[in-house]
Amino acid sequence: MTAQSIGIFTIAFPDPYTISYENDKFATLSSNVSFQYPITSNIQTLSTKNVERGNDPYGILFVPDLQSDLCKKNEGAFVPANATRQNNLPRDTEYALVAFAPWFSPDCMKEYFAAARTDPAVKSFLVYQPGTSLSMPPVMNDPSWGLGDGGSWKSANNFPTYALSSISGSIIVDQLSKYSGNITDAPHGHELASLFNPTDYVRLWATVNTESGSQLPSLWVFLVIVLGLLIIIIGSTSFCMHVIQRRRRNNLRQRVVNGEIDLEAIGVKRLTVPREYLEKLPLYTYSAGPNDQGLEKAHQDAPAQAENIPSPTIEGGTGLKSTPLTRPSSAPPLAAPSHGTSPAFSQPTCPICLDDFESNESQVRELPCQHIFHADCIDTFLISNSSLCPMCKKSVLPSGYCPATITNLMVRRERNIRRIRARSGAVGASAATPTQPSSVSASRPPRAFGSLGSRLGQTSIGRRVFSAPERTQSRPLDIEMSGANPAPSPAVNVIGSPPAPEISPAAVQPPPNNAEECTEPSAPNRREWARQRALAMLGNRHVPEEGEDEEPRRPLWRRGLRRVFPGFR
Structure with missing residues (x-):
């Protein structure tokens, strides 16, 4: 030395x-x-x-x-x-x-x-x-x-x-x-x-x-010092990012509890209805009122030619030809019927399995939006698929319901949606000039496909953005809501739901084992088949558990880096 x-x-x-x-x-x-x-x-x-x-x-x-x-x-x-x-x-x-x-x-x-x-x-x-x-x-x-x-x-x-x-x-x-x-x-x-x-x-x-107190440190001491400084910088940065993300999660949780944000309605997270909330929803035995019976009779007495109904039609369960059935519209009425039952009881058909309710026999569950469904159909859908009504996309969960875990991914998605809405609103405000009257812009027909920002901006007054189920099969022609072949109605642009392709009735009817077995199945079997098929078309996808990562699997180093630096993309 x-x-x-x-x-x-x-x-x-x-x-x-x-x-x-x-x-x-x-x-x-x-x-x-x-x-x-x-x-x-x-x-x-x-x-x-x-x-x-x-x-x-x-x-x-x-x-x-x-x-x-x-x-x-x-x-x-x-x-x-x-x-x-x-x-x-x-x-x-x-x-x-x-x-x-x-x-x-x-x-x-x-x-x-x-x-x-x-x-x-x-x-x-x-x-x-x-x-x-x-x-x-x-x-x-x-x-x-x-x-x-x-x-x-x-x-x-x-x-x-x-x-x-x-x-x-x-x-x-x-x-x-x-x-x-x-x-x-x-x-x-x-x-x-x-x-x-x-x-x-x-x-x-x-x-x-032989020991020096003033000379420069050796190389390994210098490397240790540099490594220590890097660890301090990384640790302090990670701590600050964790604190910021925690504040954002608490802020989002508070806004959800206050009812300012619906996580599933804006497409942040797919929610399901817990069993304890589902059991609180009213469960009734369906009973058809006199108004409904008169409406059915009026439809049955009307000639098929007046309603432009092709004769005959094909049944979805057996593939046999039969006289088409008529069903009233499934939209709930604006006023309560005169027979004193629930306003939703004027809806005679389950929108999930597309089967009629049987008076004094069918168990129906009424949602807060007053739409009714078969209990078996809607319970399975709400528990395993989504918390939104399949008809109007209104949340079944009570106001202020918040998941047990608010993740950084949910915070990031909500912030991105908020930024896109703000940009789309700023672009719309800058596009309007003082010389252009508002009546002119209001008279213009809406475009079939708008930008992502404009579509996201409409979620507060329209349907949800991303939770609309994707249809894997087209609805067969034989189990439509009405047996008539009405004139083509104007296309309704449901955000996030592409139009279903047309398929032939033979593609959806269950194949018989042999030619002699083409007999009409019982009503419960047909209802179960229709219910399972409707749930499949609604997109019964896996809903992540609480705390489970909703993002697709990423490389291990990227996931580790995101754990150290929350918010890293």
Whole structure:
């Protein structure tokens, strides 16, 4: 590890041979009575052998001994004779050591390294090039650090090597000569003698700090910081979007409860009628009044030619030819009949199975819009298909009914419909000019197919937009509401319901098993067949449960992204 700072301190410790216990505690002397020299700059790392993060080198400073006489003679010009040596330290102890020497000759430096390697207590080696320079020492690959062995000395040593500036090395080696003898020989010796035992050692201590508090973080730390910032940004954005979507859901729920919005009428969500609401709807036994009987008799007495009725017609249940039956219109009257029954009882035919009600036998259920149906037909339709009346598209649910769960998809659809209505209204307002009277525009015939915005704008006064069932089969000719073949009526544009194609009667009659089995089935079987066929034509599609996603299946990553960022498209 690269050295960031080196601290030189003065310590005092007892002579291990005068005490009866193992001592590993050193006392650091204060700066007013000892030498302290922190080095925070101009440090060059030459070798990082056996240095790990959190394991900084430290130990008592000393100068290793030389072997050759030439090196001892040359050393005298740089190292004082009384500098701290291994002989000035307690012998046969495991005290940590830090070697210190001037780099004045390659051969002498090899002897310094060899002497330091013989002592396993050496933790590091501090060197300096003699001189008076305060500048940074040369870099590690500089030739001045070469020993003529191609740099093998770095791997041969089992300790790291650090280089100091020339002036710093000169100051330290001078202090080593002052703290090598008895306690009374050290600077401020008399004061120290009064504080410590005269046999105690007072020496210099070095600590190498390899951790940096100011340098730039490493690459992985930088990546962690960037990743943390991204997580914070994504989390805060997701939180804000969740809060906004929650407000929108609560707002939509409140408007639904207040009766301002009908979710199914505007095409936001397909709703069904719960069983507890369905059981509250009135259930009657159908009874035909005198007005209805007179109307049926008048239709039966009228000749077929006057009503332009083809003779004969084909029955839908058996395919047999018979005299056509006449039925009054299924539209409810504007005023209550005189026979005192419910106004809807003037409707003699179930609009779902297209079968007549049998007086005093058929169980009919009346909807809030006063349309009546067979109980079996309308119950199945309301529970599994839609909550709107099949006739007038009015909601059967009570005002203010709201689903248990309001989803983000429902909010998004309602907002889109509201925007389209607002745009269509703005376009209609800008199209009208002061010079053009309103009567002229009102006299124009409506177009058969308007824009999506105009059709959505008409939902408040017309039929619902998207819940009109799609007809999978055309209605057979033999079970029309009237046996007559009336003149073609003007086409009624039901929004969301395309016109059904014409098919032949043979395509809808049930195929017989053989030619001899073409007999008329019983009335209940024919009614059940007609009811099932009518429900199929009404589009008995699957209605999503509460909380179930109404959107088509999307890729997993897209669904996950929408969960994190609600409202994402």
